[in-house]
Amino acid sequence: xxxxxxxxxxxxxxxxxxxxxxxxxxxxxxxxxxxxxxxxxxxxxxxxxxxxxxxxxxxxxxxxxxxxxxxxxxxxxxxxxxxxxxxxxxxxxxxxxxxxxxxxxxxxxxxxxxxxxxxxxxxxxxxxxxxxxxxxxxxxxxxxxxxxxxxxxxxxxxxxxxxxxxxxxxxxxxxxxxxxxxxxxxxxxxxxxxxxxxxxxxxxxxxxxxxxxxxxxxxxxxxxxxxxxxxxxxxxxxxxxxxxxxxxxxxxxxxxxxxxxxxxxxxxxxxxxxxxxxxxxxxxxxxxxxxxxxxxxxxxxxxxxxxxxxxxxxxxxxxxxxxxxxxxxxxxxxxxxxxxxxxxxxxxxxxxxxxxxxxxxxxxxxxxxxxxx
Numbered sequence: 001x002x003x004x005x006x007x008x009x010x011x012x013x014x015x016x017x018x019x020x021x022x023x024x025x026x027x028x029x030x031x032x033x034x035x036x037x038x039x040x041x042x043x044x045x046x047x048x049x050x051x052x053x054x055x056x057x058x059x060x061x062x063x064x065x066x067x068x069x070x071x072x073x074x075x076x077x078x079x080x081x082x083x084x085x086x087x088x089x090x091x092x093x094x095x096x097x098x099x100x101x102x103x104x105x106x107x108x109x110x111x112x113x114x115x116x117x118x119x120x121x122x123x124x125x126x127x128x129x130x131x132x133x134x135x136x137x138x139x140x141x142x143x144x145x146x147x148x149x150x151x152x153x154x155x156x157x158x159x160x161x162x163x164x165x166x167x168x169x170x171x172x173x174x175x176x177x178x179x180x181x182x183x184x185x186x187x188x189x190x191x192x193x194x195x196x197x198x199x200x201x202x203x204x205x206x207x208x209x210x211x212x213x214x215x216x217x218x219x220x221x222x223x224x225x226x227x228x229x230x231x232x233x234x235x236x237x238x239x240x241x242x243x244x245x246x247x248x249x250x251x252x253x254x255x256x257x258x259x260x261x262x263x264x265x266x267x268x269x270x271x272x273x274x275x276x277x278x279x280x281x282x283x284x285x286x287x288x289x290x291x292x293x294x295x296x297x298x299x300x301x302x303x304x305x306x307x308x309x310x311x312x313x314x315x316x317x318x319x320x321x322x323x324x325x326x327x328x329x330x331x332x333x334x335x336x337x338x339x340x341x342x343x344x345x346x347x348x349x350x351x352x353x354x355x356x357x358x359x360x361x362x363x364x365x366x367x368x369x370x371x372x373x
Contacts, residue, residue: 001191002245004225005236011264012229012257019270020279022070023311026102026293028284029057029088030077051285054084058091060283060302065095067308069281073100074120075293077285080107089119100124102164105150106143117159124191125151126164127181129174137170151185162189162236167217168207175217179224188234192221194242194363196294197352205352208363215365218245222252243273243342244364247371250341265341273343277322281311291322294348296357321358322347331360336371 003018010017030050064072072092079085080103089099098121105125108116116123125147128137134144154161163185165171165178182190195208209217218239225237239245246268254261277291277299284290287303289310299319300310313319321327329344336342344350345361353362 002239002243003236004222004239004245004249005228007249007264007267008225008229011253011260011267017267017271020071020275022068023279023281024071024073025064025069026073026075026280026282028075028077028282028293029079029085030082031285032077032081050082052287054087056287056303057088060307061088061091061095061097063302063307065097067311069097069311071098071100073102075102078104078107080112086115086119102126103150104138104143105147105161108150108153110153113153113157113159117154117157123154123159123161124164124189125161126166127178128166129171130177133171133174137168148185151187155186160188162191163187164191164193166193166195167209167214168195169209170207172209172213172217176220182235183233189236189238191238191240192217193240196241196346196348211363211365214242214363215248218242218248218365219252221245222249226252226256241346242363243345244338244361244366246271246273246341247338247366250338268341271341272325273341274345274347275343276347277319283307291319292346292348294346296348296351327358329358329360330356332364332366332368332371333360335368335373336366337373338366338371 006018009015029052032050074085074089079101082088092099099119100122101116101120102124103126108125126138127144127147128134131144134147135141138144151161151163163178163182165175167175178190178192181187194214197205197208221237221239222245228235228237250261250265250268253264276295280292282290282293282295283302287301288298289300289302289307290298297318299316300313302310325343326339327344329339333339333344345364347357347361349361349363350359351357353359
């Protein structure tokens with residue numbers, strides 16, 4: 001997760017940027033879902049059954065805190081399908097863990113909206129394009145309207161929900177419309193996720209955009225973030241799964257605000273780029289622990305071994321390599337002057353394309369000429 005708006009504001013205003021104090025875990029509490037999204041990394045569908053009991057979850061939560069986890073994103077499938085989801089969130093709060101909700105919004109209703117707002121520190125609702133594109137991409141007619149209604153319902157009850165958008169060939173025609181949408185709805189956060197090849201996302205590798213298109217879109221996002229800052233608009237632009245975006249932001253700072261460029265660079269070096277297996281992890285509905293939701297390998301199972309034992313294991317070679325900064329990556333990463341900033345990008349994408357975890361991220365849009373040491 002790369003917080004462009006926060007970095008621009010904090011750098012130009014001489015403030016500290018937001019930092020992640022502890023690890024963040026994306027926990028898939030269920031693989032049940034009412035939609036069939038084309039990019040779904042967990043291949044969730046309505047016919048799945050919940051396999052995790054509340055007792056298993058409750059017993060695991062203190063182990064997260066012991067391992068330094070301070071943030072948990074409630075994910076799925078669709079997490080609101082679990083009837084005990086609010087009890088789970090309360091257990092998190094009792095253990096000093098902040099809770100974020102990632103939902104398609106279709107189960108947000110007048111009956112539960114106040115409880116959702118009061119329970120979760122942040123609510124993210126997935127919108128993947130204008131109505132026709134969203135409904136096609138998510139596999140259900142009427143999904144867009146219900147998700148938009150959920151955002152409005154949350155706002156009417158004193159909350160605010162951010163929008164999550166995944167950039168693919170199927171959704172790119174709505175890319176610019178997403179900025180119009182967040183402004184129209186007065187949404188305070190737009191999270192733009194780059195595609196990672198896993199689950200149905202791996203099967204649909206052909207839906208990914210080209211490197212040239214990706215760079216063009218990222219440059220637009222960066223320019224828009226500067227525009228929002230200059231206009232005083234409190235819209236937080238965030239990108240995900242593409243740590244190279246930080247390098248483009250640095251290059252833009254060097255053009256616009258050369259005297260602030262080193263300050264930004266220091267912030268980016270402190271951030272450290274891709275943090276899968278370090279400050280970021282994933283737990284799925286079968287008990288598997290992975291460095292990120294898309295990762296092709298597990299590092300343990302929290303139903304068989306305590307999570308803190310798995311996460312704090314200093315003898316696991318995979319975790320050790322992932323936690324090396326900067327990582328030892330092949331290809332153009334080996335000559336890149338910015339490796340300390342992006343940390344090699346997505347290992348999941350590298351493995352999906354080359355079969356080698358330590359090859360370069362195939363989605364990197366930077367040229368050899370601009371990265372050479």
